[in-house]
Amino acid sequence: MAAAEPAVLALPNSGAGGAGAPSGTVPVLFCFSVFARPSSVPHGAGYELLIQKFLSLYGDQIDMHRKFVVQLFAEEWGQYVDLPKGFAVSERCKVRLVPLQIQLQGARILGIPVIVTEQYPKGLGSTVQEIDLTGVKLVLPKTKFSMVLPEVEAALAEIPGVRSVVLFGVETHVCIQQTALELVGRGVEVHIVADATSSRSMMDRMFALERLARTGIIVTTSEAVLLQLVADKDHPKFKEIQNLIKASAPESGLLSKV
Numbered sequence: 001m002a003a004a005e006p007a008v009l010a011l012p013n014s015g016a017g018g019a020g021a022p023s024g025t026v027p028v029l030f031c032f033s034v035f036a037r038p039s040s041v042p043h044g045a046g047y048e049l050l051i052q053k054f055l056s057l058y059g060d061q062i063d064m065h066r067k068f069v070v071q072l073f074a075e076e077w078g079q080y081v082d083l084p085k086g087f088a089v090s091e092r093c094k095v096r097l098v099p100l101q102i103q104l105q106g107a108r109i110l111g112i113p114v115i116v117t118e119q120y121p122k123g124l125g126s127t128v129q130e131i132d133l134t135g136v137k138l139v140l141p142k143t144k145f146s147m148v149l150p151e152v153e154a155a156l157a158e159i160p161g162v163r164s165v166v167l168f169g170v171e172t173h174v175c176i177q178q179t180a181l182e183l184v185g186r187g188v189e190v191h192i193v194a195d196a197t198s199s200r201s202m203m204d205r206m207f208a209l210e211r212l213a214r215t216g217i218i219v220t221t222s223e224a225v226l227l228q229l230v231a232d233k234d235h236p237k238f239k240e241i242q243n244l245i246k247a248s249a250p251e252s253g254l255l256s257k258v
Contacts (some may be wrong), residue, residue: 009154016166031096032058033246045089054097061246062097069098069130101131102244103168103196106226109240113137113159117147119175146178148186164189168196173208180217191218193225 030053037057041049042135050070062068067221071080072087073094080096085169107114111136114136118126132138138155138177140147156162162165165188166174176197180190200203220228230241 010124027092028089029094030054030057031094032061033062041089043090046087047083049231050083050089050095051097057227058097071096071257073097090147102222103166103225104132104136104191106222106229106241108135109237110229112157113228115147115152115155116140117149117152117175118144119143119145144176146182147175148179148182162188164191166193170197171199171204172197173199173204177212178209180212181215184215184217189218191225193219193222194219195221 024043026045027038027042029048030037030039032054034207035058039053039057041053047070051068051182054070070083072083073079073096074081080098083095094141104114106112116127117137118124118139118141120143127133127139138151140149140151142149156165165183167180167190169176172192176192180192183190192209194209197205197209199208209219226241227243231239232238235241
């Protein structure tokens, strides 16, 4: 969700509580991982102040090297949505801090090669700065919707014994779907990370995931994939992965649609 111009959102009675907030402030429920803490911020507070408040409440649990996004609970949709540019708090609301790129961090920890493709970056732009691509095997521009390109096939051929691929990104019903179907057609086992894969439309996203699941593709979650890769608490990287998933995001709107 984005706004081209500065916007103000008001979400009356969204469950923040804190009716006794000091004059000139607005009650806000701050959610992170499985925690929720009521607090307040000055009327008109924006993104930066919300981040500061999150750090004051959860600073001892947050890895500062991560990238984050702040999301707002929207009663209209029954789920969290990204804060638009120019957001300002005007009435009580509920916000959460969501760690980004859990899959990419997990891949780096476990030494799993990552291949990134960007759909027509000249017109649509490159990967957003919030996603850290440090250490990935390949970043490749493309115009074909599927990411199965000669360069990608060559990169996969350099990795011995590849039998399965984990896919995540956008958009579920286009690039993800066409890539998954093409890989399955070539005998590769495909896992799609539902909570790290999105579309502009929830309908497109849901129908794509349903279609893919019916074709035998494994639709799963970030935490499930990482713990399957680790497999054992005695794995030398288990503690690092455990710390990564401790702050994994709550459900992203899919649960109410299933």
